[in-house]
Amino acid sequence: MTQSIGVSMKRKEDPRFIRGRGRYLDDIKLPGMLYLALVHSPYPHARIKSIDKSKAMAVPGVKAVITGEDLDAAKLEWLPTFHGYDKQMVLAFGKTLYQYQEVAGVIATSREVAHDAVELVEVEYEPLDPVVDPYQAKEDTIILRDDREPKTNHIYHWEVGDKTATATALDTSAVRIKERIISPRCHPAPLEPCGIVADMNKATGRLTLYMTSQAPHVHRTAFSLVTGIPEDKIHVISPDVGGGFGNKVPVYPGYVVATVASVIIGVPVKWVETRTENLTTTGFARDYHMDVEIGATKEGKVTALRVSTVADHGAFDAAADPRKYPAGMFGIVTGSYDFPAAFAEVDAYFTNKPPGGIAYRCSFRVTEASFAIERGMDLLARKLEMDPVELRRQNFIKKEQFPYSSPLGFTYDSGDYAATMRKALDIIGYEALRKEQAEKRKRGELMGIGISTFTETVGAGPGKQFDILGIKMFDSAEIRIHPTGSGIVRAGTRHQGQGHETTWAQIVGEELGLDPQELLVEEGDTDTAPYGLGTYASRSTPVAGGALALAARRIREKAKKIAAHLLEVAEDDVEWKDYKFGVKGIPDKSVTMKEVAFAAYTNPPPDTEPGLETSYYYDPPNLTFPYGTYIAVVDVDADTGAVKVRRFLAVDDCGTVINPMIVEGQIHGGLAEGFAIAFMQEIKYDEDGNNLNTNFTEYLIPTALETPAWETDRTVTPSPHHPIGAKGVGESPNVGSPQAFVNAVMDALAPLGVTHIDMPLTREKVWRAIRNAS
Amino acid sequence: MKINVTVNGTRYDRDVEPRMLLAYFLREELGLTGTHVGCDSSSCGCCVVALDGDRAVKSCTMFAVQANGHEITTVEGLEEGGKLHPLQQAFWDQHGLQCGYCTPGMLMTAYVMLKHKPKPSEAEIREAISGNLCRCTGYQNIVKAVQQAANELTAEPAAAAVGS
Numbered sequence: 001m002t003q004s005i006g007v008s009m010k011r012k013e014d015p016r017f018i019r020g021r022g023r024y025l026d027d028i029k030l031p032g033m034l035y036l037a038l039v040h041s042p043y044p045h046a047r048i049k050s051i052d053k054s055k056a057m058a059v060p061g062v063k064a065v066i067t068g069e070d071l072d073a074a075k076l077e078w079l080p081t082f083h084g085y086d087k088q089m090v091l092a093f094g095k096t097l098y099q100y101q102e103v104a105g106v107i108a109t110s111r112e113v114a115h116d117a118v119e120l121v122e123v124e125y126e127p128l129d130p131v132v133d134p135y136q137a138k139e140d141t142i143i144l145r146d147d148r149e150p151k152t153n154h155i156y157h158w159e160v161g162d163k164t165a166t167a168t169a170l171d172t173s174a175v176r177i178k179e180r181i182i183s184p185r186c187h188p189a190p191l192e193p194c195g196i197v198a199d200m201n202k203a204t205g206r207l208t209l210y211m212t213s214q215a216p217h218v219h220r221t222a223f224s225l226v227t228g229i230p231e232d233k234i235h236v237i238s239p240d241v242g243g244g245f246g247n248k249v250p251v252y253p254g255y256v257v258a259t260v261a262s263v264i265i266g267v268p269v270k271w272v273e274t275r276t277e278n279l280t281t282t283g284f285a286r287d288y289h290m291d292v293e294i295g296a297t298k299e300g301k302v303t304a305l306r307v308s309t310v311a312d313h314g315a316f317d318a319a320a321d322p323r324k325y326p327a328g329m330f331g332i333v334t335g336s337y338d339f340p341a342a343f344a345e346v347d348a349y350f351t352n353k354p355p356g357g358i359a360y361r362c363s364f365r366v367t368e369a370s371f372a373i374e375r376g377m378d379l380l381a382r383k384l385e386m387d388p389v390e391l392r393r394q395n396f397i398k399k400e401q402f403p404y405s406s407p408l409g410f411t412y413d414s415g416d417y418a419a420t421m422r423k424a425l426d427i428i429g430y431e432a433l434r435k436e437q438a439e440k441r442k443r444g445e446l447m448g449i450g451i452s453t454f455t456e457t458v459g460a461g462p463g464k465q466f467d468i469l470g471i472k473m474f475d476s477a478e479i480r481i482h483p484t485g486s487g488i489v490r491a492g493t494r495h496q497g498q499g500h501e502t503t504w505a506q507i508v509g510e511e512l513g514l515d516p517q518e519l520l521v522e523e524g525d526t527d528t529a530p531y532g533l534g535t536y537a538s539r540s541t542p543v544a545g546g547a548l549a550l551a552a553r554r555i556r557e558k559a560k561k562i563a564a565h566l567l568e569v570a571e572d573d574v575e576w577k578d579y580k581f582g583v584k585g586i587p588d589k590s591v592t593m594k595e596v597a598f599a600a601y602t603n604p605p606p607d608t609e610p611g612l613e614t615s616y617y618y619d620p621p622n623l624t625f626p627y628g629t630y631i632a633v634v635d636v637d638a639d640t641g642a643v644k645v646r647r648f649l650a651v652d653d654c655g656t657v658i659n660p661m662i663v664e665g666q667i668h669g670g671l672a673e674g675f676a677i678a679f680m681q682e683i684k685y686d687e688d689g690n691n692l693n694t695n696f697t698e699y700l701i702p703t704a705l706e707t708p709a710w711e712t713d714r715t716v717t718p719s720p721h722h723p724i725g726a727k728g729v730g731e732s733p734n735v736g737s738p739q740a741f742v743n744a745v746m747d748a749l750a751p752l753g754v755t756h757i758d759m760p761l762t763r764e765k766v767w768r769a770i771r772n773a774s
Numbered sequence: 775m776k777i778n779v780t781v782n783g784t785r786y787d788r789d790v791e792p793r794m795l796l797a798y799f800l801r802e803e804l805g806l807t808g809t810h811v812g813c814d815s816s817s818c819g820c821c822v823v824a825l826d827g828d829r830a831v832k833s834c835t836m837f838a839v840q841a842n843g844h845e846i847t848t849v850e851g852l853e854e855g856g857k858l859h860p861l862q863q864a865f866w867d868q869h870g871l872q873c874g875y876c877t878p879g880m881l882m883t884a885y886v887m888l889k890h891k892p893k894p895s896e897a898e899i900r901e902a903i904s905g906n907l908c909r910c911t912g913y914q915n916i917v918k919a920v921q922q923a924a925n926e927l928t929a930e931p932a933a934a935a936v937g938s
Contacts, residue, residue: 017874018862020808020849027807191812191875242875275813497873668912696817704900704913
């Protein structure tokens with residue numbers, strides 16, 4: 001056996017996908033299955049005066065029509081939100097609070113009949129004035145939530161840091177910048193929509209839920225809490241998931257209605273959302289309106305950071321944040337810089353928009369924070385007339401300061417920010433680019449170079465701080481080694497393309513000296529996998545990855561006893577070296593893990609339990625802090641506002657790299673989403689609360705034509721507390737890249753005096769900014 | 775309506791509702807679930823199949839009855855005699871997929887393109903797959919995979935015959 005970690009092993013999950021043999025939710029077809037389709041509100045805010053089901057019920061094939069009133073009678077109308085501070089309507093009851101809100105469900109013998117009958121459910125509405133803007137919500141002239149006390153649209157105030165010291169430092173700073181920086185509402189839009197097949201078996205009393213789920217165990221617990229069905233009677237299976245990006249973390253009304261229908265009717269019920277349902281009702285992201293202030297000395301040493309945020313949470317506070325972190329890890333807003341003083345606050349408001357606030361390819365609210373600080377640093381550099389690279393270099397947390405206690409309460413694990421930035425500048429040829437830019441500026445050409453030296457925090461998280469539904473955010477692994485030395489590895493995570501079936505086998509293979517090709521990885525089935533909190537917030541490698549390594553080490557401890565027995569030496573004389581058990585001082589005497597595995601079943605030592613299996617629940621001692629330097633080079637067409645991304649370089653540091661090919665793939669994908677957020681993706685509402693981006697012809701996803709070519713490289717600074725030193729990577733490119741693109745465009749427009757444009761930087765917005773400036 | 779459609783070399787005679795989309799005919803009538811549906815508006819390309827071997831069509835935008843008398847190739851029809859098509863092999867080799875949901879449509883689009891343009895440039899590949907969205911890969915490795923397959927198909931006459 002040789003090394004497994006650090007090897008670009010081809011993915012073990014691919015053979016089924018390239019043959020079209022993946023098994024996604026909508027591929028599941030059970031005998032006698034019925035189909036659910038949902039009725040949606042055309043109004044963002046309206047009283048429901050009446051619902052007439054009769055015409056829909058008369059359609060041949062329609063089995064039931066369920067309304068909010070029906071659910072209320074069954075005490076299933078309200079769904080708790082994950083942090084436990086709010087509840088969410090399953091079907092609109094009394095009034096609707098956002099356009100496209102689910103009002104009724106039709107259950108029928110086919111998808112087509114169900115959708116036909118949806119058109120025949122007659123709902124009489126009395127439209128009410130909507131509140132679309134969170135700043136309008138703040139005024140409390142229209143109260144959206146009749147069901148809550150006190151009567152206000154204000155959901156919570158959260159703050160961290162030293163308010164007074166920060167105010168004093170800002171007031172006495174020689175240089176200050178202040179800007180409202182918006183991270184607009186967008187949507188992860190995985191290509192596979194969300195869905196469920198709920199199958200209540202009345203004979204066994206068991207409810208099987210096939211769900212597009214990033215967190216199957218949490219969903220099992222949530223369904224048990226909502227329905228009162230004991231958890232042993234609920235079996236959640238998350239089949240192959242066609243992308244998640246946070247969209248498949250929450251519980252949606254369609255899941256609940258399909259489940260209720262299956263429990264009542266006693267046959268399987270399938271619900272798969274349409275793309276329009278996906279974009280209008282489920283898991284939006286961002287919608288943070290951040291007032292960013294930075295103070296500095298004239299020489300460019302930062303003195304203080306203050307960020308005051310208005311958060312638009314939509315109609316319910318359904319953001320799946322940990323309980324003690326209503327604004328997630330927004331405190332990472334000091335980024336890679338050593339601020340002597342900092343203060344951040346978030347005020348969240350209800351509006352007539354769908355709920356969500358999910359962590360779209362990022363840890364909770366980290367993308368918003370990272371965007372704020374990286375844009376803020378560029379604005380400060382502009383004010384100081386300093387190169388943004390130089391400003392960053394002067395203010396980086398230094399290598400020798402780690403572990404670093406940030407003024408907003410995080411303990412950064414490790415990093416060498418200056419070295420990573422230096423590597424990126426060398427690769428891109430920064431000085432030559434600046435020279436080229438200076439020449440182009442003389443000719444009136446708009447070329448920009450944008451930099452982002454971000455730090456994010458992922459891997460939620462330590463149980464003393466982080467929980468979902470009260471459940472601590474550990475993760476778990478279970479390993480069974482078979483007599484012939486192959487094995488099965490199960491984890492509490494659920495991949496959606498991240499490659500766990502390969503990388504988990506590599507971690508265990510490395511620890512045990514076994515071939516990853518002979519280690520089957522299984523996730524997503526709550527009957528077989530150990531309890532875990534799931535895959536989102538880049539937590540799989542930092543948390544479950546730790547559990548896997550430590551479970552494997554437990555196996556190795558037992559294997560060592562067996563090895564001593566086989567080698568006929570004392571256990572203390574056995575050493576693990578070169579992926580096998582040897583005897584100290586006797587180089588040619590050894591046994592392999594395969595031999596030990598066979599002995600575990602056929603010839604265990606007399607005092608040792610037979611078999612070779614274990615599990616491990618890993619509660620991480622800290623979060624991890626991946627970081628990187630990203631550089632974008634753009635050319636802007638002054639006549640059309642078109643932006644051409646000429647080059648994009650990402651130099652990441654995610655600690656130990658398990659599979660370089662997969663890490664690079666994750667970075668490519670995240671950069672494409674960062675590009676999308678910077679230039680294209682936005683869920684916009686008009687002043688009446690109408691969603692203007694209800695399908696892929698209006699909500700624009702970049703194609704291969706617009707998407708730039710990516711250049712990648714890395715530095716490796718292992719996390720000191722993680723069992724294998726890995727930090728997680730899937731979200732760094734999405735967290736770190738939007739500001740590199742925006743900074744590049746703003747740098748290109750600098751000669752015109754343009755300082756800030758809110759994302760997405762559409763051709764029209766850029767063109768208008770150029771026109772208004774010149 | 776009665777139709778006969780040849781899918782991956784097998785002829786099927788079926789009676790379908792006129793409004794049934796080809797995508798659902800393949801998935802639900804024939805059980806060929808490799809063809810996916812992702813957007814309902816002909817934007818994402820997860821449902822692309824080959825019509826008569828030389829046209830890439832979005833099967834969510836075509837009725838099953840329109841396929842009457844035609845030959846359809848789906849992702850399940852790419853592998854021959856237990857040997858992966860060079861495109862399938864290349865997607866695996868080059869890490870051209872992550873969640874796998876867009877993969878069948880990407881493969882079928884590339885399969886048809888390579889028939890018309892056996893030696894495409896990078897720009898031509900990007901243009902050809904611009905009707906297929908991918909949220910995971912950032913496209914770069916998909917482009918590399920199509921280049922690998924194109925090289926293999928043009929270098930080896932035997933392999934090229936498989937795709938013709």
